[in-house]
Amino acid sequence: MTTPHATPHIVSDVMTRSVVTARRGEVFKDIVRTMQDHRVSALPVVDDDGHVVGIVSEADLLPKEEFRDSDPDRSTQLRRLSDLAKAGSLTAEELMTAPALTVEAGATLAQAARTMARTRVKRLPVVDGTGRLEGVVSRADLLKVFLREDESIAEEVRREVVAYLFPAPASAVRVEVHEGVVLLAGRVRDRSLVPVAARQVRAVEGVVDVRFDLSEAAPAAELSRKRPATR
Known part of the structure; x- marks a missing residue:
């Protein structure tokens, strides 16, 4: 037997609509400054039309400090090619993780929660059907339903x-x-x-x-x- 249910709350009901972003050409120090000023650990990277093209996070930035004064051995170089490349990167486009993991504004909270749990991320950019940024949803946002x-x-x-x-x-x-x-x-x-x-x-x-x-x-x-x- 199936029963009709009320429409579940969707991501757009709880997401944060004011989002700090980065552009492809934004340089390393400006990215760090933006994260510090707005107390966020990641920035969606958007193109000129507002479409999400990637995510740049603290994890993408840390290799520059980690390898700043070290000369990794051959084994480390082979295991961490991506991190070494990011250590030498200067712009958001070079640093970002792409394609970006996103969720649509019309997705249910359960769908967003499953995506976060499966990929072990703390927040997701929220996009419309064309991939244009509409907001950001975090783990804390998903828990609002319990209020x-x-x-x-x-x-x-x-x-x-x-x-x-x-x-x-x-x-x-x-x-x-x-x-x-x-x-x-x-x-x-x-x-x-x-x-x-x-x-x-x-x-x-x-x-x-x-x-x-x-x-x-x-x-x-x-x-x-x-x-x-x-x-």
């Missing part, structure tokens, strides 16, 4: 999960949320749907965990047999 109000979460769970999986009057389920933890309590007609409900509730933005206190409701026919006859 969602409990009652807002509860209302979505009632509307998008309980109403479809456990409709009244066959089931009677109440939804409580405390600090993002959802409790579904009451009676349900079909307990086999509980695992489905768990997956659906966890998919709701802002949910920290889900718990159940559910009993199985007696079939309607059984209830009618137990009801005393009226005269």
Whole structure:
């Protein structure tokens, strides 16, 4: 059984829209100065039309200091050709990592989180469908969803999960949320749907965990047999 869900929050809902960038020809010292002034560890590199062409990060800059006064041996030269090349680079175009790892503004927060986790990056440039820079999303931005109000979460769970999986009057389920933890309590007609409900509730933005206190409701026919006859 599938249930229609509210549109998940997307990257454009939480991203930072004011972004400090570098141009291809920006020189080493200016890149360092920009990072220091704006307290960032990486800059998207954009072309004249605002398309992201690469990323220059502190990691791209450090080889210049690391190899400044050293003469690497042959083994190091072979293992670290890229870093040695960056040690001799002067501009953003020479230093940057390309192509840039980006995420589209319409991607869900879960998609962005998976990309960050898989590639072990702390932030991603956000682009439109043509690759033009629209913002930057960080790990901290993705965590903002967990600041969602409990009652807002509860209302979505009632509307998008309980109403479809456990409709009244066959089931009677109440939804409580405390600090993002959802409790579904009451009676349900079909307990086999509980695992489905768990997956659906966890998919709701802002949910920290889900718990159940559910009993199985007696079939309607059984209830009618137990009801005393009226005269």
